[in-house]
Amino acid sequence: MEQAARAAGAMIQVYMMDTGALCKGFYQKDGKEALPIITGVMSRGGAEAGKVMGQSLPEKSMNAVANSFRMMGGLMGGMMEVVASSDDTFHLKMTRCPYGLEGAGKELCEAMMSGDVNMLSGALGKPVDMNIVKSVAVGDKACEVIFTMK
Numbered sequence: 001m002e003q004a005a006r007a008a009g010a011m012i013q014v015y016m017m018d019t020g021a022l023c024k025g026f027y028q029k030d031g032k033e034a035l036p037i038i039t040g041v042m043s044r045g046g047a048e049a050g051k052v053m054g055q056s057l058p059e060k061s062m063n064a065v066a067n068s069f070r071m072m073g074g075l076m077g078g079m080m081e082v083v084a085s086s087d088d089t090f091h092l093k094m095t096r097c098p099y100g101l102e103g104a105g106k107e108l109c110e111a112m113m114s115g116d117v118n119m120l121s122g123a124l125g126k127p128v129d130m131n132i133v134k135s136v137a138v139g140d141k142a143c144e145v146i147f148t149m150k
Contacts, residue, residue: 012072013098020099020112027108038111046115050122060124062090062149088149090120093142101137109137113145120147 023042026034057064066085069092073080079098083091096102099112113130120128127150134140 016098017100020101023112024101024104024108032107035107035111039114042112042115043118046118047122050119053119053123054125057123061087062147063087065120065123066090090147093144095142097136097143103139104137106135106138109135124149126150
């Protein structure tokens with residue numbers, strides 16, 4: 001079972017890197033004109049993932065979301081760390097961008113992360129705010145994001 005979990009984690013990483021490469025290429029080609037499309041696609045995908053995630057949460061709180069991310073972090077080779085969580089806030093740190101956006105810029109990072117905002121909003125059934133504290137897309141050594149229920 002552990003081997004299957006590692007394989008699933010590796011497949012998720014490949015999928016996320018490929019998604020990032022596609023969006024990064026589109027952004028490099030079309031610039032700011034690509035951002036609404038990237039945001040729309042990522043937002044829709046996040047909302048759908050949120051429906052699935054919401055069904056598995058034992059309660060509708062950021063603590064429950066953080067526990068899901070802790071499990072996912074193990075699947076993703078330990079690159080993801082839950083810094084802190086409470087009923088309404090979740091602080092996440094990643095040693096590298098799961099989308100491979102290193103140096104791609106703040107705009108693309110925010111467009112891609114719209115998927116996470118919509119995933120958490122969908123899972124919790126409430127609007128969520130996102131604050132990107134650090135991002136490797138702008139040259140930081142790690143990514144840090146804080147999600148807060150409105």
